[in-house]
Amino acid sequence: xxxxxxxxxxxxxxxxxxxxxxxxxxxxxxxxxxxxxxxxxxxxxxxxxxxxxxxxxxxxxxxxxxxxxxxxxxxxxxxxxx
Amino acid sequence: xxxxxxxxxxxxxxxxxxxxxxxxxxxxxxxxxxxxxxxxxxxxxxxxxxxxxxxxxxxxxxxxxxxxxxxxxxxxxxxxxxxxxxxxxxxxxxxxxxxxxxxxxxxxxxxxxxxxxxxxxxxxxxxxxxxxxxxxxxxxxxxxxxxxxxxxxxxxxxxxxxxxxxxxxxxxxxxxxxxxxxxxxxxxxxxxxxxxxxxxxxxxxxxxxxxxxxxxxxxxxxxxxxxxxxxxxxxxxxxxxxxxxxxxxxxxxxxxxxxxxxxxxxxxxxxxxxxxxxxxxxxxxxxxxxxxxxxxxxxxxxxxxxxxxxxxxxxxxxxxxxxxxxxxxxxxxxxxxxxxxxxxxxxxxxxxxxxxxxxxxxxxxxxxxxxxxxxxxxxxxxxxxxxxxxxxxxxxxxxxxxxxxxxxxxxxxxxxxxxxxxxxxxxxxxxxxxxxxxxxxxxxxxxxxxxxxxxxxxxxxxxxxxxxxxxxxxxxxxxxxxxxxxxxxxxxxxxxxxxxxxxxxxxxxxxxxxxxxxxxxxxxxxxx
Numbered sequence: 001x002x003x004x005x006x007x008x009x010x011x012x013x014x015x016x017x018x019x020x021x022x023x024x025x026x027x028x029x030x031x032x033x034x035x036x037x038x039x040x041x042x043x044x045x046x047x048x049x050x051x052x053x054x055x056x057x058x059x060x061x062x063x064x065x066x067x068x069x070x071x072x073x074x075x076x077x078x079x080x081x082x
Numbered sequence: 083x084x085x086x087x088x089x090x091x092x093x094x095x096x097x098x099x100x101x102x103x104x105x106x107x108x109x110x111x112x113x114x115x116x117x118x119x120x121x122x123x124x125x126x127x128x129x130x131x132x133x134x135x136x137x138x139x140x141x142x143x144x145x146x147x148x149x150x151x152x153x154x155x156x157x158x159x160x161x162x163x164x165x166x167x168x169x170x171x172x173x174x175x176x177x178x179x180x181x182x183x184x185x186x187x188x189x190x191x192x193x194x195x196x197x198x199x200x201x202x203x204x205x206x207x208x209x210x211x212x213x214x215x216x217x218x219x220x221x222x223x224x225x226x227x228x229x230x231x232x233x234x235x236x237x238x239x240x241x242x243x244x245x246x247x248x249x250x251x252x253x254x255x256x257x258x259x260x261x262x263x264x265x266x267x268x269x270x271x272x273x274x275x276x277x278x279x280x281x282x283x284x285x286x287x288x289x290x291x292x293x294x295x296x297x298x299x300x301x302x303x304x305x306x307x308x309x310x311x312x313x314x315x316x317x318x319x320x321x322x323x324x325x326x327x328x329x330x331x332x333x334x335x336x337x338x339x340x341x342x343x344x345x346x347x348x349x350x351x352x353x354x355x356x357x358x359x360x361x362x363x364x365x366x367x368x369x370x371x372x373x374x375x376x377x378x379x380x381x382x383x384x385x386x387x388x389x390x391x392x393x394x395x396x397x398x399x400x401x402x403x404x405x406x407x408x409x410x411x412x413x414x415x416x417x418x419x420x421x422x423x424x425x426x427x428x429x430x431x432x433x434x435x436x437x438x439x440x441x442x443x444x445x446x447x448x449x450x451x452x453x454x455x456x457x458x459x460x461x462x463x464x465x466x467x468x469x470x471x472x473x474x475x476x477x478x479x480x481x482x483x484x485x486x487x488x489x490x491x492x493x494x495x496x497x498x499x500x501x502x503x504x505x506x507x508x509x510x511x512x513x514x515x516x517x518x519x520x521x522x523x524x525x526x527x528x529x530x531x532x533x534x535x536x537x538x539x540x541x542x543x544x545x546x547x548x549x550x551x552x553x554x555x556x557x558x559x560x561x562x563x564x565x566x567x568x569x570x571x572x573x574x575x576x577x578x579x580x581x582x583x584x585x586x587x588x589x590x591x592x593x594x595x596x597x598x599x600x601x602x603x604x605x606x607x608x609x610x
Contacts, residue, residue: 021587030213031333032165032189032211032213032214033213033216035190037333038332038333039332039333039334039335039336039337039357039360040336040360040588042333042334042336042337043336043337043364046337059337059338059341060341060345062334062337062338063126063127063330063334063338063341063342064127064128065334066127066128066331066333066334070128
């Protein structure tokens with residue numbers, strides 16, 4: 001079985017590009033630095049992350065997601081708990 | 083009201099109000115004396131913060147020392163560029179306590195727009211979130227007289243200042259300018275609306291009393307604090323009652339809305355209609371028993387959305403009406419829910435009067451359409467700029483540019499904005515009339531209606547429609563759906579399904595989720 005943590009950056013980048021409909025994205029950006037990151041995109045992003053990594057984020061965790069590095073750390077936290 | 087002679091013609095009205103406070107600072111400090119250990123603010127998120135009234139007063143005192151030491155003096159303008167955060171709140175209150183005028187700026191604006199506001203308002207100092215560094219770097223050199231202060235955390239700024247030092251604050255009167263809020267208008271440059279401490283306090287009092295806020299009220303603030311709605315309805319109105327506010331960064335609010343209501347036992351909130359539509363489209367259900375009312379304004383709330391929302395979530399929505407020029411709300415539907423007149427924007431708060439005037443500034447009769455005009459303590463001093471800019475403030479009234487009617491019982495009804503009104507062959511058609519019909523279709527996610535040029539009729543009607551994922555709908559289906567539900571001259575000539583467009587993914591909206599009709603018109607002009 002493939003380790004779900006493999007290629008995390010690449011898989012996350014793909015999700016982000018699809019959700020925000022951009023061709024390139026810096027994985028160090030915060031939500032305030034991505035103009036398209038609004039409340040609805042936030043919702044889309046969470047659903048896309050949950051589907052891609054087969055995890056279910058607690059809503060309490062989703063309110064802490066204010067940057068791409070934090071999404072990454074949350075994904076790792078959930079994958080490690082699996 | 084003391085110093086009545088300082089009130090402008092459009093602020094005079096037949097109500098007498100009793101304000102127990104001379105300024106927003108006076109309000110905060112008196113509430114802190116009355117209830118030092120009561121929670122004032124909760125800021126959930128990555129760095130969860132909570133402040134009692136006493137703790138907040140202490141941090142405001144420290145920040146005021148910092149502002150004074152920075153050389154800022156009474157009546158200086160201070161721009162704040164932040165999303166909802168404790169940094170914004172602390173600087174906002176500290177600035178007001180020092181007698182500064184706060185200029186909140188939408189951080190989503192472009193560098194050019196931010197520069198315009200800083201220059202137009204003559205801001206001396208700009209505090210901005212550290213995440214906006216790249217935007218600020220583009221304008222910093224061209225604004226050499228302005229001090230820019232990047233702010234990651236207030237603690238970094240104020241750690242050196244004494245928590246117990248008693249500050250001799252400047253004398254602040256009700257008529258001093260408290261904030262300049264730039265309207266989110268989309269025509270040309272935004273206009274700075276000048277609001278005094280009287281404006282802020284009277285509107286906060288009006289809303290607080292309308293909804294009978296008490297110390298036990300808990301308001302959820304999801305609207306941006308750089309706009310009047312968030313600032314007044316979910317911050318100053320609860321403060322007026324000594325209540326608590328939960329401040330949420332707007333971008334995380336939608337997915338977590340019901341979680342936040344339940345987690346913090348929110349009793350009340352204020353939203354835009356589009357937020358209600360979005361919540362309806364999500365699978366998340368309500369778990370709390372605490373939320374008793376939702377105030378909704380800023381855009382038309384369709385009957386269909388209101389009915390669906392109230393049926394599913396069992397919480398009454400109170401439609402209201404107001405503008406930045408009236409500080410926030412001027413009228414709200416009757417509270418409690420049983421006394422509402424559904425479909426109406428309600429009756430005037432007892433701080434202002436409202437009237438429907440014709441083009442000669444004369445009051446029209448019941449149920450006759452005219453311009454919604456307001457006068458009262460919450461009506462702004464005016465706009466920054468010359469007399470021409472201030473034409474809306476004339477003949478003792480603020481002329482809103484919105485059209486509506488009043489019924490025999492004094493309930494007001496909003497029909498639409500003058501600039502989004504479609505005049506098709508001499509017939510007035512408001513976008514909301516067709517939008518209300520379209521929203522009844524279960525497969526429509528969102529829609530907006532604009533006027534498009536027509537050689538024969540002057541204007542005709544175009545509906546932009548976003549269809550829900552996986553739904554199958556054609557233009558023909560929608561034409562059939564509208565056919566007998568609205569007069570034939572109000573039928574759309576053109577229906578554009580935006581799911582089929584490559585360069586438009588959703589209906590353009592402003593930061594408070596208000597539909598930007600002008601942007602949609604621009605898009606149509608450039609693309610069709």
